[in-house]
Amino acid sequence: MFKKIIGRIRAWGSRPGSLFILIAGLAVGGVSFASFGSFMVYANSEHFCANACHEMQPLQKEHKGTIHDMNRSGVRATCNDCHVPHEYVPNYLAKLGLLSDVWGHWTGSIDTKAEFDAKRYELAKRVWVYMKSNDSRECRHCHTTAKMDPDKQTEKALKRHEKGRLEGLTCIECHFAIAHTEPDGPGPQELFSVKAAAADAPASAAAPVSTRKD
Amino acid sequence: MKLLFSLLVACGLMAASLAHAAVDADAAQAQLKKSDCLKCHSVDKKKDGPSFKETAKKYKGKADAEEKLTKHITTNPTIEIDGKKEEHKSLKTKDAAEIKNVVQWILAQ
Amino acid sequence: MPKRLISKVRRWAAARRAIVVLAAGFGLAWVGLTLFGTTMVYTSTEAFCATSCHEMANNSNMEYIGSSHDRNRTGVRATCVDCHVPHAPIPLYIAKMGALNDLWSHHVTHTVDTREKFEAQRPKMAQRVWTYMKGNDSRECRHCHTPANMDPDKQSPIAIARHEKGKREKLTCVDCHFGITHHEPKSGPGPQELDVDRSLIPRSAIF
Numbered sequence: 001m002f003k004k005i006i007g008r009i010r011a012w013g014s015r016p017g018s019l020f021i022l023i024a025g026l027a028v029g030g031v032s033f034a035s036f037g038s039f040m041v042y043a044n045s046e047h048f049c050a051n052a053c054h055e056m057q058p059l060q061k062e063h064k065g066t067i068h069d070m071n072r073s074g075v076r077a078t079c080n081d082c083h084v085p086h087e088y089v090p091n092y093l094a095k096l097g098l099l100s101d102v103w104g105h106w107t108g109s110i111d112t113k114a115e116f117d118a119k120r121y122e123l124a125k126r127v128w129v130y131m132k133s134n135d136s137r138e139c140r141h142c143h144t145t146a147k148m149d150p151d152k153q154t155e156k157a158l159k160r161h162e163k164g165r166l167e168g169l170t171c172i173e174c175h176f177a178i179a180h181t182e183p184d185g186p187g188p189q190e191l192f193s194v195k196a197a198a199a200d201a202p203a204s205a206a207a208p209v210s211t212r213k214d
Numbered sequence: 215m216k217l218l219f220s221l222l223v224a225c226g227l228m229a230a231s232l233a234h235a236a237v238d239a240d241a242a243q244a245q246l247k248k249s250d251c252l253k254c255h256s257v258d259k260k261k262d263g264p265s266f267k268e269t270a271k272k273y274k275g276k277a278d279a280e281e282k283l284t285k286h287i288t289t290n291p292t293i294e295i296d297g298k299k300e301e302h303k304s305l306k307t308k309d310a311a312e313i314k315n316v317v318q319w320i321l322a323q
Numbered sequence: 324m325p326k327r328l329i330s331k332v333r334r335w336a337a338a339r340r341a342i343v344v345l346a347a348g349f350g351l352a353w354v355g356l357t358l359f360g361t362t363m364v365y366t367s368t369e370a371f372c373a374t375s376c377h378e379m380a381n382n383s384n385m386e387y388i389g390s391s392h393d394r395n396r397t398g399v400r401a402t403c404v405d406c407h408v409p410h411a412p413i414p415l416y417i418a419k420m421g422a423l424n425d426l427w428s429h430h431v432t433h434t435v436d437t438r439e440k441f442e443a444q445r446p447k448m449a450q451r452v453w454t455y456m457k458g459n460d461s462r463e464c465r466h467c468h469t470p471a472n473m474d475p476d477k478q479s480p481i482a483i484a485r486h487e488k489g490k491r492e493k494l495t496c497v498d499c500h501f502g503i504t505h506h507e508p509k510s511g512p513g514p515q516e517l518d519v520d521r522s523l524i525p526r527s528a529i530f
Binding site: 041146 | 340341343344345346347348349350351352353356357360364393394395396397398399400412467468469470471472473474477478
């Protein structure tokens with residue numbers, strides 16, 4: 001069987017121009033690979049994400065000045081750092097979501113501020129569910145809990161993190177609305193906690209309680 | 215005479231070695247690192263503040279070197295950098311023996 | 324049925340040899356480049372870089388552990404590649420060719436394979452890194468640390484004053500922030516004493 005394949009390859013290979021065609025195929029393959037990769041890198045950049053569609057402008061404005069944009073050390077996190085996976089193949093698969101974004105853009109689903117405000121809670125909830133489902137994997141890409149120096153954290157932080165660990169909370173359940181404005185409606189803890197699920201469903205579905213802490 | 219001379223040399227050597235043995239280089243360097251001194255001072259290279267070698271040179275031969283340096287690194291004196299006044303930070307220990315060790319180590323550079 | 328289909332495809336392929344060969348080249352390129360990329364990613368991990376050679380595991384990694392780039396308030400870390408090689412793909416791959424020198428040293432010349440040899444070479448190695456960092460204006464530092472996004476309200480007055488001084492005197496990050504992750508060599512010039520002609524090297528320097 002193998003001999004047949006090798007025989008076939010030799011037969012084809014000895015034909016004039018085969019090598020040239022193979023090299024051409026390699027070149028096209030190489031260029032397409034590099035182009036794909038480059039586009040993915042560009043599509044992950046803050047410049048593309050925040051500027052390609054006007055709908056994202058207000059979100060970039062909200063992010064500006066927050067701790068993930070401006071802080072003591074100047075180490076930042078931008079759109080893709082929190083919203084899409086960092087590993088290559090999961091990142092590319094997640095980018096297929098661009099198609100739904102393009103659809104939304106064409107159909108004007110959050111075209112104006114009024115439309116966006118109306119949908120804000122739904123969008124936030126989608127992100128919270130995503131983050132809870134992967135245990136805030138994107139947060140953990142940068143923030144390694146085992147390498148947080150307890151001597152450098154406040155007592156409050158240490159207590160809260162311990163409490164979170166014991167209650168099986170994930171990062172987003174406390175650290176929400178740090179980059180974008182908080183919408184009105186149940187927050188991550190109300191959505192995901194076992195206690196909330198056990199409590200009477202009608203009551204929590206009635207009037208959404210503002211989760212603002214101030 | 216010979217015996218006296220060799221005894222004196224032995225005593226001198228012992229005293230010198232004792233004084234030298236008194237400086238725990240590892241402990242001194244650990245304390246310097248802990249107190250964030252190394253953020254501005256290198257042992258022999260140009261960084262932000264003077265290197266310890268420069269400091270040792272500045273205080274060489276001075277009788278009150280230890281006293282002056284101890285005061286400098288424990289009392290937050292005001293220093294002037296680029297025309298602006300700043301407070302010089304102190305060692306993060308109050309233990310007199312540790313402070314002395316650090317001071318002696320710096321002066322020995 | 325499948326047999327007829329296969330023979331049909333074979334006849335088509337034989338007749339359209341060119342397309343098949345082209346597609347084969349295309350596929351080969353993608354597979355080859357994916358394997359290459361995977362290797363590059365794997366050799367850039369902390370686990371690989373810090374622990375696969377004892378020279379690094381026993382010396383550099385030991386010094387790194389517990390430093391501010393390893394362990395800090397927020398748990399945001401920088402590992403070997405984040406500081407020592409470029410982040411952009413092509414410059415990264417080119418820089419990784421330098422690993423051939425590491426392999427040579429590890430297997431053939433054994434230049435730093437004991438603690439004593441490592442310490443003896445430390446000044447030279449440190450100077451090489453400082454020269455590299457000065458030459459590209461601490462590009463690797465700036466990949467994460469954006470000076471324009473350093474909040475003055477969160478920095479100490481000393482830090483603000485020093486950074487302004489650094490800006491005035493055209494210093495680069497490593498001129499002051501050296502010896503923070505690895506031990507400072509006990510001899511030799513520091514970054515500020517090294518003569519690196521930075522005007523000739525553009526910011527996007529590969530090396």
